[in-house]
């Protein structure tokens with residue numbers, strides 16, 4: 001519990017090195033091991049999202065909107 005306390009002579013390269021994006025699922029800070037997600041859980045959730053959302057369901061119907069309200073193919077936006 002004293003890891004973060006010792007930064008006297010240690011290299012601090014995590015901050016300001018790369019802008020961390022928040023987890024697209026829950027909005028928490030992403031973890032390097034699971035980026036861009038914060039955890040396996042969210043990564044998994046996103047995976048399931050894609051699979052059930054638009055990847056593994058070949059259909060002639062156009063995807064309208066995801067449950068998140070994310071517009072994938074805006075109407076009238078061609079080319």
Ligand SMILES: [Zn+2]
Pocket residue numbers: 023024025026027028037038039042
């Ligand atoms: Zn998350």
